[in-house]
Amino acid sequence: MLNTLRSKILLVSGITFAVLPGIILLLLVQFNRVQTAIQRQTEEQDHACISLHFIVNAVKTQQPPHGN
Numbered sequence: 001m002l003n004t005l006r007s008k009i010l011l012v013s014g015i016t017f018a019v020l021p022g023i024i025l026l027l028l029v030q031f032n033r034v035q036t037a038i039q040r041q042t043e044e045q046d047h048a049c050i051s052l053h054f055i056v057n058a059v060k061t062q063q064p065p066h067g068n
Helices: 002-061
Strands: none
Touching: none
16 A cells, blocks of 8 residues: 555656646746737837827927918
C-alpha cells in the first residue's frame, strides 16, 4: 500500500514538474502580448493627442474674416 501511494505521488509530482514550465511559459507569452497591446494603445493615444494639439493650435491661430 505504501509502495502504491509512493508511486502515485511520484507520478503526480512528475507530471506537475513536466507541465509547470509549459504553463509558466504560456503565462509569460500572454503577459508579453498584453504589454505589447498596452504599449501600442498608448502610442496611438499619444499620436491622437499630438494631432488634436495641432488642430487646436490651428483653430486658435485662425483669424476671423475681415469685412462686414
